[in-house]
Amino acid sequence: MPTPIVLLTRLLLFWLLGTTVLWADPGVLVVMNSASGVESLTRDQVVNIFLGRFRQLPNGMPALPIDQPADQPLKATFYQRLVNKQLAEIRAYWARLVFSGKTTPPRQAETPEQVLQWLAENPGAVAYLDTDPPSQVRIVFVLSAAP
Amino acid sequence: MKPLRSRWHGSLLVRTGAVLVGVFLVLGAVTVTAGLHATKLRLQESSRQRLQQLLDTVESTASVACFANDEVLAGELASGLLKNSEVLSVTILAGDAELVSHQRHVSAQTDPDEAPAAPLVRDIHSPFDPGQRVGQLRLVPNHALIRQTMRHELIAALLQMALQLTVAALAVMAAMLMWIIRPIASISSTLHAMDATRGERLSVPLHHSRSEIGQLVTDVNHLADRLVQTLEEERALRLQREFEERRYHAIFDNAQTGLFLLNTAGALNSWNPSFARLLHLPPAASPAGLSLQALGWKTPERVRSLLRNCLNRPSSTSADLDYCAPDGANLWLHLVLTPIDTDALQGVLHDVTALKEAEASARRQAVTDPLTGIANRRGLEQRLGDLAQACAHGQISGFALMLVDFDNFKRINDGFGLPAGDEILKEATQRLCACVKSTDVVARLGADQFALLLSNLYQGEDAEGVALRVLHSLQQHYFIAGSPLKLHVSIGIAFYPRDATGDLPRLLLNAEFALDHAKAEGGNGMHFFNPELAAAAERRRQLENDLRMAIREEQFVLFFQPIVDLLESRISGAEVLIRWNHPQRGLVSPNEFIPLAEDTGLIIDIGLWALEASGRQLARWRTEGRELSLSLNVSGRQIPAGLPVEVLRDALYRLGFRSEFLALEITEGVLLDDVEGALNWLTAVRSQGFSIYLDDFGTGYSSLSYLKRFPVDRLKVDRSFVRDIDKDPSDRALVEAIVAMARSLSLEVVAEGVEEAEHVRLLHAMGCRYLQGFYFSPPVPLETFDDIHDQLPDMLGNALQGFLRDTS
Numbered sequence: 037m038p039t040p041i042v043l044l045t046r047l048l049l050f051w052l053l054g055t056t057v058l059w060a061d062p063g064v065l066v067v068m069n070s071a072s073g074v075e076s077l078t079r080d081q082v083v084n085i086f087l088g089r090f091r092q093l094p095n096g097m098p099a100l101p102i103d104q105p106a107d108q109p110l111k112a113t114f115y116q117r118l119v120n121k122q123l124a125e126i127r128a129y130w131a132r133l134v135f136s137g138k139t140t141p142p143r144q145a146e147t148p149e150q151v152l153q154w155l156a157e158n159p160g161a162v163a164y165l166d167t168d169p170p171s172q173v174r175i176v177f178v179l180s181a182a183p
Numbered sequence: 184m185k186p187l188r189s190r191w192h193g194s195l196l197v198r199t200g201a202v203l204v205g206v207f208l209v210l211g212a213v214t215v216t217a218g219l220h221a222t223k224l225r226l227q228e229s230s231r232q233r234l235q236q237l238l239d240t241v242e243s244t245a246s247v248a249c250f251a252n253d254e255v256l257a258g259e260l261a262s263g264l265l266k267n268s269e270v271l272s273v274t275i276l277a278g279d280a281e282l283v284s285h286q287r288h289v290s291a292q293t294d295p296d297e298a299p300a301a302p303l304v305r306d307i308h309s310p311f312d313p314g315q316r317v318g319q320l321r322l323v324p325n326h327a328l329i330r331q332t333m334r335h336e337l338i339a340a341l342l343q344m345a346l347q348l349t350v351a352a353l354a355v356m357a358a359m360l361m362w363i364i365r366p367i368a369s370i371s372s373t374l375h376a377m378d379a380t381r382g383e384r385l386s387v388p389l390h391h392s393r394s395e396i397g398q399l400v401t402d403v404n405h406l407a408d409r410l411v412q413t414l415e416e417e418r419a420l421r422l423q424r425e426f427e428e429r430r431y432h433a434i435f436d437n438a439q440t441g442l443f444l445l446n447t448a449g450a451l452n453s454w455n456p457s458f459a460r461l462l463h464l465p466p467a468a469s470p471a472g473l474s475l476q477a478l479g480w481k482t483p484e485r486v487r488s489l490l491r492n493c494l495n496r497p498s499s500t501s502a503d504l505d506y507c508a509p510d511g512a513n514l515w516l517h518l519v520l521t522p523i524d525t526d527a528l529q530g531v532l533h534d535v536t537a538l539k540e541a542e543a544s545a546r547r548q549a550v551t552d553p554l555t556g557i558a559n560r561r562g563l564e565q566r567l568g569d570l571a572q573a574c575a576h577g578q579i580s581g582f583a584l585m586l587v588d589f590d591n592f593k594r595i596n597d598g599f600g601l602p603a604g605d606e607i608l609k610e611a612t613q614r615l616c617a618c619v620k621s622t623d624v625v626a627r628l629g630a631d632q633f634a635l636l637l638s639n640l641y642q643g644e645d646a647e648g649v650a651l652r653v654l655h656s657l658q659q660h661y662f663i664a665g666s667p668l669k670l671h672v673s674i675g676i677a678f679y680p681r682d683a684t685g686d687l688p689r690l691l692l693n694a695e696f697a698l699d700h701a702k703a704e705g706g707n708g709m710h711f712f713n714p715e716l717a718a719a720a721e722r723r724r725q726l727e728n729d730l731r732m733a734i735r736e737e738q739f740v741l742f743f744q745p746i747v748d749l750l751e752s753r754i755s756g757a758e759v760l761i762r763w764n765h766p767q768r769g770l771v772s773p774n775e776f777i778p779l780a781e782d783t784g785l786i787i788d789i790g791l792w793a794l795e796a797s798g799r800q801l802a803r804w805r806t807e808g809r810e811l812s813l814s815l816n817v818s819g820r821q822i823p824a825g826l827p828v829e830v831l832r833d834a835l836y837r838l839g840f841r842s843e844f845l846a847l848e849i850t851e852g853v854l855l856d857d858v859e860g861a862l863n864w865l866t867a868v869r870s871q872g873f874s875i876y877l878d879d880f881g882t883g884y885s886s887l888s889y890l891k892r893f894p895v896d897r898l899k900v901d902r903s904f905v906r907d908i909d910k911d912p913s914d915r916a917l918v919e920a921i922v923a924m925a926r927s928l929s930l931e932v933v934a935e936g937v938e939e940a941e942h943v944r945l946l947h948a949m950g951c952r953y954l955q956g957f958y959f960s961p962p963v964p965l966e967t968f969d970d971i972h973d974q975l976p977d978m979l980g981n982a983l984q985g986f987l988r989d990t991s
Binding site: 087119133137 | 251253254259310312
């Protein structure tokens with residue numbers, strides 16, 4: 037049985053750590069080209085767009101999802117926070133769908149910069165970031181850490 | 184018994200087979216149905232499970248397809264699912280819209296009636312949000328496949344069932360055939376050929392000694408035993424019955440008695456040979472159509488009444504019937520009818536003709552005298568009865584009974600022999616019959632006694648006429664061997680109803696009284712009955728009673744009549760004479776009671792008493808030293824059995840007198856009756872030393888040959904000769920001759936009835952030594968006997984005075 041002193045110490049430690057995380061992680065930001073005219077998206081809209089189910093923006097414009105490079109932790113975090121799936125699972129999902137050819141996975145960027153580039157180039161592009169976006173990019177949905 | 188195999192459809196084997204098949208079929212049907220149903224459910228369930236698993240397998244892919252609305256993927260998925268033969272169709276909905284629908288192309292043989300199988304429905308959820316339904320997967324199972332499987336299984340089950348059934352049925356039938364049918368068939372065939380009566384029995388089939396078959400065989404054998412035994416008994420009974428039937432048949436056929444059967448109307452049904460023979464029926468006669476009454480009975484109405492009586496009683500009824508045979512013979516037949524059934528009678532027929540004739544003959548003979556052919560005593564009594572009846576009815580006024588008896592007929596028989604006597608009797612019968620009317624009855628009652636029954640003769644004069652005729656007729660000469668012979672008869676007559684009203688034995692008795700009286704009067708005459716005769720008979724009866732009492736009470740006394748010995752001039756002894764000292768009448772003369780005593784046989788007792796008394800007197804004289812002899816009269820009735828030698832000898836020794844002092848006086852008549860017996864008696868008596876005096880010599884036949892044949896010691900010349908010797912020269916000559924003859928035969932002579940002195944003198948002159956008579960003394964009691972001794976010299980002196988003087 038830990039002594040009360042030990043318990044108290046542990047509580048203090050966790051609290052400190054916690055505040056540190058909240059502080060350190062502002063959340064995954066779903067962003068779009070500001071020119072798209074889209075102000076915000078719902079989580080379901082984000083899911084439908086990224087997982088190829090319904091790729092049309094609320095204003096009727098085709099949506100173009102863009103994935104961060106696979107070596108970026110952000111991609112895993114994104115899908116983890118979006119649909120609570122690992123990247124392997126996401127890949128398996130897409131493996132089934134690409135066979136039919138009816139839909140395609142989001143465009144895979146080679147680098148985060150490429151993400152931003154494609155974001156700027158395509159008005160219907162939808163991407164995610166973990167940093168404050170550039171000015172011409174609008175945050176349409178935030179995936180907070182909390183599930 | 185029919186062969187077992189002749190009814191195959193009834194055979195155990197077929198029946199058992201049918202039952203087995205039926206049971207197997209029903210069981211199989213139930214089992215197969217239930218099994219198929221269960222199999223169907225099981226198959227459906229397992230199919231569903233497999234499909235569910237299939238769905239599980241494809242669910243994630245379907246989820247992706249539905250989520251992504253990817254009909255290509257969905258189509259691939261559906262195609263993949265359809266690869267499974269159990270899947271009939273697949274429909275995938277994305278949201279609520281059909282994404283893809285694939286259907287298996289099935290052959291046309293699908294049963295259109297069958298309801299489509301319920302589809303398996305699986306909701307498809309988003310791969311990223313399990314709570315979000317993104318589509319639906321509908322999968323219809325392919326039941327045709329199940330049905331096909333089931334069909335295969337059914338066939339397999341049926342095949343298995345059929346195989347089992349066949350094997351089981353074959354096994355059961357084989358077992359039955361081997362264990363039941365064959366033994367039974369074998370038993371059956373053995374039974375068909377078996378002759379139980381020859382001791383053949385079923386054998387227990389192999390290995391069946393403890394089975395029901397074995398038990399059955401044992402039971403059948405036992406049954407056979409019992410049946411055979413019963414058969415044997417039946418057979419024995421039948422043989423016995425046949426034997427008895429044959430015997431009865433033989434009895435029926437061979438019976439000398441006529442046997443027949445008839446119905447109640449008298450119609451004859453059958454008869455035996457004797458019946459036809461007895462009735463003298465023609466040999467070809469048949470009972471058909473003949474009735475008993477229609478036979479030749481002289482009194483058919485009696486036959487009818489016999490039949491009626493037999494049926495009315497009902498019991499055996501019999502009658503003697505007069506029968507006239509078809510050939511004219513007259514027969515007497517004894518017919519017995521006995522009811523044996525409600526409508527049948529049995530009859531027995533005897534020929535009793537001979538019996539009837541014998542009966543009639545016997546009846547005739549019973550009333551007929553065989554010698555003369557006229558009625559006998561019985562016949563006379565019958566006729567007397569008839570006449571008395573006629574008198575009672577007033578048909579006749581009365582009748583006379585006449586008894587006719589020859590005097591001394593016995594002498595004819597003795598002298599000439601019985602055939603001669605019989606000839607005379609026959610001749611007399613003819614003469615008697617000639618003397619009376621034809622309606623009168625002539626009967627022979629005894630040896631020489633006849634009776635005449637003269638109807639309507641009830642007066643003395645009429646009867647006397649007939650009696651005189653009879654007397655005259657019977658006194659005519661009879662011829663015996665050519666020589667004439669004359670006989671006398673006596674007749675006694677009594678009248679009915681005058682002399683014995685309504686009492687026929689009395690009438691006969693009265694006629695006998697009259698006859699006795701006629702005889703007592705000397706014979707050769709007739710006498711009518713009168714009441715005095717009856718009174719005399721009554722007196723005689725009274726006298727007989729008194730005499731019996733006299734013997735019991737010894738009322739007799741001895742009287743002695745001295746016998747004088749002229750040679751020694753002394754009393755040599757006495758003749759003992761018996762007197763009856765009657766309590767009321769005083770002394771009774773022997774003449775009154777001796778004949779009665781002789782008739783009744785009482786003389787024997789009286790004789791014994793006299794012997795006793797005489798013997799005692801002789802013994803007394805002997806002790807007194809006096810030599811006096813006594814002579815005792817012996818009646819013919821006493822010889823030989825009434826006074827046997829043993830009695831004499833006993834008296835001799837018991838009383839103590841000497842036999843030469845006791846003489847027994849007999850008469851000639853004694854010697855006539857039983858010559859042999861008398862001779863033996865005489866010889867025996869004389870051998871004991873007793874003397875024999877022949878009494879009343881000269882009155883009877885006085886056959887001199889008797890003197891030669893019979894040993895006697897003295898002759899007593901009867902008083903009738905002595906009485907007149909002083910007057911009648913012929914008597915004198917006779918006595919002289921007797922004395923001379925006696926002397927020449929060395930016999931002494933006693934002259935009886937010496938009453939006069941002249942008698943004494945003459946007899947003395949003749950040389951007669953012993954005298955007896957009233958001249959000397961009448962019979963006197965013993966007390967006065969001795970007085971005579973004193974008077975004897977005077978009496979002899981007076982009588983012989985001159986003679987003695989002359990001679991001296």
